[in-house]
Amino acid sequence: MNYRKKILITGGAGFIGSHVVRRFVNNHPDYLIVNADKLTYAGNLENLKDVESKNNYLFSKTDIVSKESVTGLFNKHEFDGVIHLAAESHVDRSISSPDEFVFTNIVGTVNLLNAALHSWKDAFEDKLFYHISTDEVYGSLGSEGTFTEETPYDPKSPYSASKASSDHMVRAYNHTFGIPVIISNCSNNYGPNQFPEKLIPLVISNIKNNKPIPVYGRGENVRDWLCVKDHALAIDLIYHRGRSGETYNIGGNNEWKNIDLIRLLCRITDKKLGRSPGSSEKLISFVKDRPGHDLRYSIDSSKLQKELGWEPAPDFEALLENTVDWYLSNSSWLENVLSGDYEKYYDSMYSGR
Ligand code: NAD
Ligand code: DAU
Numbered sequence: 001m002n003y004r005k006k007i008l009i010t011g012g013a014g015f016i017g018s019h020v021v022r023r024f025v026n027n028h029p030d031y032l033i034v035n036a037d038k039l040t041y042a043g044n045l046e047n048l049k050d051v052e053s054k055n056n057y058l059f060s061k062t063d064i065v066s067k068e069s070v071t072g073l074f075n076k077h078e079f080d081g082v083i084h085l086a087a088e089s090h091v092d093r094s095i096s097s098p099d100e101f102v103f104t105n106i107v108g109t110v111n112l113l114n115a116a117l118h119s120w121k122d123a124f125e126d127k128l129f130y131h132i133s134t135d136e137v138y139g140s141l142g143s144e145g146t147f148t149e150e151t152p153y154d155p156k157s158p159y160s161a162s163k164a165s166s167d168h169m170v171r172a173y174n175h176t177f178g179i180p181v182i183i184s185n186c187s188n189n190y191g192p193n194q195f196p197e198k199l200i201p202l203v204i205s206n207i208k209n210n211k212p213i214p215v216y217g218r219g220e221n222v223r224d225w226l227c228v229k230d231h232a233l234a235i236d237l238i239y240h241r242g243r244s245g246e247t248y249n250i251g252g253n254n255e256w257k258n259i260d261l262i263r264l265l266c267r268i269t270d271k272k273l274g275r276s277p278g279s280s281e282k283l284i285s286f287v288k289d290r291p292g293h294d295l296r297y298s299i300d301s302s303k304l305q306k307e308l309g310w311e312p313a314p315d316f317e318a319l320l321e322n323t324v325d326w327y328l329s330n331s332s333w334l335e336n337v338l339s340g341d342y343e344k345y346y347d348s349m350y351s352g353r
Pocket of ligand 2: 092133134216223
């Protein structure tokens, strides 16, 4: 079949990547979507069961740190575009073992940039390298202020420093070699298929299993939460209508102190489980803070809203309820990812904290 475009999506078996792959495979049947993923602990092909047999979808088990594998993939498919999500994504893991973040997030990104550059040579028309980044590159805010696209980079964790480095490499390849690039920097995502090392699925899972809910410090840190489907929609819009060389911030306009969000999750989950409302709050356990814990993130996404007409969906509490429903009714998904190595990680991360 002749495809109108061939797009490489990296990290498509992960949380956000699987939503992006699903959206592109279903909404763009005339594109070939190749999902390249190493399948680390965070990558799970179960996330994509509903699209795996579609004609316009291919999976390639690829480690982006391997230059040969990345080059081979470009030689085979002659991609028109890249949407790059593959990364080590968990801040706590970047504190306990930073090396993998340097390899995947920095070296992996450079391997992809080199492969795109060589494959596209100087014929850049209709080509795009779209790099998915995070609001954490801007650092940490006090109680005032918000991140715009002009906010200077000030990453604080090994994770955010590795993402910032990759953003700089992407911009440098645009400036030096002319390769068309776009970067978007998004706030905290929530929704189905998120690995339960991250706050929201971890809290739901621990409530369900009557386990302590670890709250770092006093739970005063603030995050700006966005539904993953809104992020996938923004990525689709930006890929097709964003301006090359530009950066777009993506955020939920939805800031919550961790402790308030956790209490809300207790109320919703208790109701769904038929427990007395909020009874799970007794599981809340204040633990030693994350080293260097960023206090507050807040994203100004007005550029994206004005230029491309994107908006985050309004009713956060209803969407959070849907998310709780998803984790409670997909207990086999949760049990599969909670078993094995994850148990060891959990013990090493939380025992003695
Ligand atoms: P995730 O950890 O759920 O998934 C990452 C995926 O990348 C996994 O499928 C994993 O197998 C794959 N991967 C890891 N190392 C690889 C390698 N060397 N080669 C190939 N594949 C590899 O992450 P996520 O939360 O879905 O985040 C996706 C992207 O979005 C990341 O770049 C992250 O920095 C960014 N981001 C995430 C959030 C968030 O709230 N989760 C917010 C903003 C930006
Ligand atoms: O802001 C975007 C970023 O959001 C992404 O770039 C990252 O990939 C993603 O992991 C996320 O980073 P955070 O560190 O904000 O997410 P996490 O879910 O790990 O933590 C959210 C907040 O909850 C943070 O303030 C730390 C706190 N927390 C987290 C865990 C796992 C707890 O209090 N207890 C916990 O057990």
